[in-house]
Amino acid sequence: MNDRRNFIKSTGIVAGGLWLAPSLLQAKQGIAASDRVRVALIGCNNMGFGILRHHLALPVVDCVALCDIDQNVLDRRITEVETATGKKPERYTDFRLLLERSDVDAVIIGTPDHWHCLIAVAACRAGKDVYVEKPMANTIGECELMVNAKNQYNRIMQVGQQQRSGQGFIEARDLVMNGYIGKVRKVNIWSNFNYGLGNLIQPATPLPEGVDYDFWLGPAPSRSFNPNRFHGSWRHFWDYGGGLMSDWGVHLLDMAIWVEENPAVPSKVLTYAANVNKENRDRDTFDTMNVLYPKKDFLINYDMNGGLETGPYGKPYGIGYVGEKGTLVVNRGGYEIYPEWDPEAKAPKIEAKKLEVMTESHNLHVANFVECIKTRNEPICPPEAGRIAALHAHIPNIAARIGAEELIWDETKREFTGNAAANKLIWPNYRAPWILPKITS
Ligand SMILES: NC(=O)c1ccc[n+]([C@@H]2O[C@H](COP(=O)([O-])OP(=O)(O)OC[C@H]3O[C@@H](n4cnc5c(N)ncnc54)[C@H](O)[C@@H]3O)[C@@H](O)[C@H]2O)c1
Structure with a gap:
């Protein structure tokens, strides 16, 4: 022991x-x-x-x-x-x-x-x-x-x-769900990380000894080895990952979905994506994305910048639950409530609260x-909750890839309405001999 x-x-x-x-x-x-x-x-x-x-x-x-x-x-x-x-x-x-x-x-x-x-x-x-x-x-x-x-x-x-297991996030969620900040109208999420640019372009190197790269690729398309498409940096290529959006975005978006009364896949997603800094960078994914998810309870407003690390409230990333009585801002470092001012009572609408140290959650x-x-x-x-969070990342990524600003998702039919290009990206094309499993609900 x-x-x-x-x-x-x-x-x-x-x-x-x-x-x-x-x-x-x-x-x-x-x-x-x-x-x-x-x-x-x-x-x-x-x-x-x-x-x-x-x-x-x-x-x-x-x-x-x-x-x-x-x-x-x-x-x-x-x-x-x-x-x-x-x-x-x-x-x-x-x-x-x-x-x-x-x-x-x-x-x-x-x-x-x-x-x-x-x-x-x-x-x-x-x-x-x-x-x-x-x-x-x-x-x-x-x-x-x-x-x-x-x-x-x-x-x-x-x-x-x-x-979802972090005590500070649980406390923050309880405050929001119990109405402490009043009716939530918006959840602002920002995700700014330098690594979102991907690695610098580098030439192919010999395959490191002891690596079975064909097995690493598995169901993804065959290609020769490049360190950028291997340990760690694979996340910037569509064949293996979804960039900053599905790497960090999925964690942060999960915290918005978590305070919905009936968490759901968004039926409408508006996406604005760009590649502001791609010079010498090896990646498929976007460094700049703004996404709006109008949900039943509130609007989710997601703002992502790869290659930058400053953000609102002095935090590179975070979630701001915007309520009628105040805004609760949380990230892995803690949370803080910024009360709204009541002009008639000449006083804050609620008491400010702060938690400065978050406990480990893994x-x-x-x-x-x-x-x-x-x-x-x-x-x-x-996985039902994991799926909802993942779709909040995959839908805007699909929109960005096909250049669509608006995508409508039909949860009953499990497809996009009126967009054949988007529907083509719902399922992967596995490379033989790997076969997509068949399992019905
Ligand atoms: N929850 C979090 O906070 C968090 C943080 C970082 C990463 N992640 C996730 O963890 C996963 C791994 O990310 P990472 O950063 O550790 O990646 P990594 O590239 O550092 O490690 C992946 C490992 O998987 C091995 N591998 C690949 N294909 C394999 C196969 N078919 N069989 C056996 N081994 C195989 C690779 O050789 C490598 O050792 C990703 O899904 C990532 O999104 C989660």
């Missing part, structure tokens, strides 16, 4: 001293220490491994196996898990073989987005529960398949929109998943 604690410390889980000790977390989540949960990780380089660390911080979890198409990543991560836990996880380069193991209860999917659906559906079919990173899939159609797979195979699926999101594996209750972010 000492080794495990050191591992947790050394790997940054104790960020800001706000880490809940495993025993506390266990008590909080009602997890019986006697029942082991055996997990495997598919896609080990970055976020997936972070999520595995949070699993391993729970005393009930064992790591059975790791899978990656990059032997260098696998070597490094297997050593780290063995050092921390004293048990060496089994090594896989093909997730299909890993899924054949009967001693795996759940898988964590930490691959690029274009793999999420195939692996998640295969995992559900194999009887595994699934923690899948956000955005839950790279296309609208794949999101639907994942919801159907979870239901058909009766699995627990948690989507990695961990802000650990609680993982603990919720593990708890749900045991109780079979619905997790905090089931």
